[in-house]
Amino acid sequence: GAVVSQHPSWVICKSGTSVKIECRSLDFQATTMFWYRQFPKQSLMLMATSNEGSKATYEQGVEKDKFLINHASLTLSTLTVTSAHPEDSSFYICSASIGGVAYNEQFFGPGTRLTVL
Amino acid sequence: AQKITQTQPGMFVQEKEAVTLDCTYDTSDPSYGLFWYKQPSSGEMIFLIYQGSYDQQNATEGRYSLNFQKARKSANLVISASQLGDSAMYFCAMRGFLSGGYNKLIFGAGTRLAVHP
Numbered sequence: 001g002a003v004v005s006q007h008p009s010w011v012i013c014k015s016g017t018s019v020k021i022e023c024r025s026l027d028f029q030a031t032t033m034f035w036y037r038q039f040p041k042q043s044l045m046l047m048a049t050s051n052e053g054s055k056a057t058y059e060q061g062v063e064k065d066k067f068l069i070n071h072a073s074l075t076l077s078t079l080t081v082t083s084a085h086p087e088d089s090s091f092y093i094c095s096a097s098i099g100g101v102a103y104n105e106q107f108f109g110p111g112t113r114l115t116v117l
Numbered sequence: 118a119q120k121i122t123q124t125q126p127g128m129f130v131q132e133k134e135a136v137t138l139d140c141t142y143d144t145s146d147p148s149y150g151l152f153w154y155k156q157p158s159s160g161e162m163i164f165l166i167y168q169g170s171y172d173q174q175n176a177t178e179g180r181y182s183l184n185f186q187k188a189r190k191s192a193n194l195v196i197s198a199s200q201l202g203d204s205a206m207y208f209c210a211m212r213g214f215l216s217g218g219y220n221k222l223i224f225g226a227g228t229r230l231a232v233h234p
Binding site: 032034042043044045046049091093095097105106107108109110111113 | 152154159160161162164167208220221222223224225226227
């Protein structure tokens with residue numbers, strides 16, 4: 001159980017185009033989903049937190065107009081990188097949690113590798 | 118502010134031996150959770166072990182154990198009987214329960230472990 005999928009697993013796009021990445025919880029309902037970015041040989045950096053039906057909360061320094069997050073249902077969140085540029089090339093990972101204050105594990109997707117030419 | 122520090126960028130261990138990966142943390146939250154994740158070259162984040170700040174005993178999961186020293190604010194991961202498949206990046210992470218954004222995970226810089234035959 002507790003499987004999270006991401007699609008696509010990798011994508012190559014031209015500079016200036018937009019790319020949409022999907023994150024789905026396959027066998028549970030995720031009240032909260034998280035989007036992380038990981039540059040090569042670096043750690044995961046939280047970009048934003050999204051709750052179903054409400055606006056995402058972005059971390060400081062993350063442009064909300066560039067990284068559009070939609071959490072349309074309890075099983076789906078999407079990240080759209082608008083007008084992508086080479087510096088946006090990175091590994092994007094989503095995670096999902098069921099919610100609650102107690103021990104609350106985040107289940108991670110397999111990640112999406114974005115390369116912007 | 119919360120912070121996770123992993124001071125070992127790389128470690129190597131002989132197969133079948135034990136290895137300790139260091140993690141120290143800083144938080145003003147009275148209640149928090151500590152996690153260790155493994156990230157192989159494929160990129161997926163694999164949950165290994167969890168320690169709650171009020172847990173009386175150190176967490177163990179198979180070959181993984183967490184050496185939790187609350188007064189020293191350290192949460193070191195011990196891997197016993199290392200296997201070649203343990204070669205990966207290892208991340209220590211912390212989540213606060215009571216501060217704003219309690220469900221956020223903060224990651225350390227990671228330690229790359231290489232297991233030699």
